């Protein structure tokens with residue numbers, strides 16, 4: 414196989430599960446060293462073991478809450494020291510958070526979603542920039558969603574959608590600001606992907622029955638029989654992380670099997 418990431422180091426947030434985990438594995442398979450950030454220490458230990466069993470020493474787990482600035486700064490430094498720099502950041506960790514009517518939403522629940530999805534993205538990018546500048550190049554990929562940009566069908570998802578749209582504005586400003594350092598910033602907008610994301614939804618039992626379908630509705634993604642797979646998203650992230658996309662920055666790519674076109 415082509416080792417397009419040999420000699421490169423990637424930080425992947427939310428790498429304990431779903432899209433982040435699949436991407437960390439794919440990056441390692443193609444030669445990268447991967448620093449895997451997540452606050453679920455059991456899950457990152459699993460990701461770390463899975464990668465190191467096949468590519469010894471390629472992965473190292475860091476127990477990080479991306480909304481905690483001191484912890485992010487420390488973990489990025491430790492990762493850069495351990496793997497000798499940082500070339501790629503996949504700012505991917507996120508939560509569904511509080512789901513429900515706006516008039517009933519508690520400020521602290523609203524803020525929790527913003528803290529993880531927006532502050533977490535900002536902090537991951539902020540603390541990685543100095544290392545990419547030192548390298549003279551870098552690629553940052555941010556996981557947004559089709560929700561809040563292409564689709565507004567997620568009833569009750571006002572906080573989540575706000576963060577997913579906000580990430581795009583942030584990415585475009587960052588792309589502009591960082592272009593002179595050859596640091597690229599791009600966004601991916603997945604549709605429904607089969608992951609553990611529903612565990613992060615904070616919702617009352619009554620509302621759950623109304624807004625979250627138990628079965629994935631057939632035909633929701635015209636290109637596929639069901640939701641997309643994390644491995645499909647990993648392929649896109651690797652393209653945006655690689656030099657094959659060296660002239661692409663400030664872009665947003667939907668990956669949803671045409672879900673947003675319905």
Ligand code: NAD
Pocket residue numbers: 426427428429430431432433450451452453456477478479480505506507508509529533556557558559602603604605606607608609610611613
């Ligand atoms: P997931 O729940 O399987 O994985 C997310 C990981 O992020 C988990 O391991 C979790 O522990 C971690 N995480 C959560 N909060 C964190 C924090 N504060 N600090 C560090 N780690 C934290 O879900 P996923 O679907 O793989 O989600 C990844 C991203 O994809 C999210 O940003 C999500 O909004 C986005 N997304 C998912 C879908 C989908 O249908 N699954 C669709 C569109 C966008």
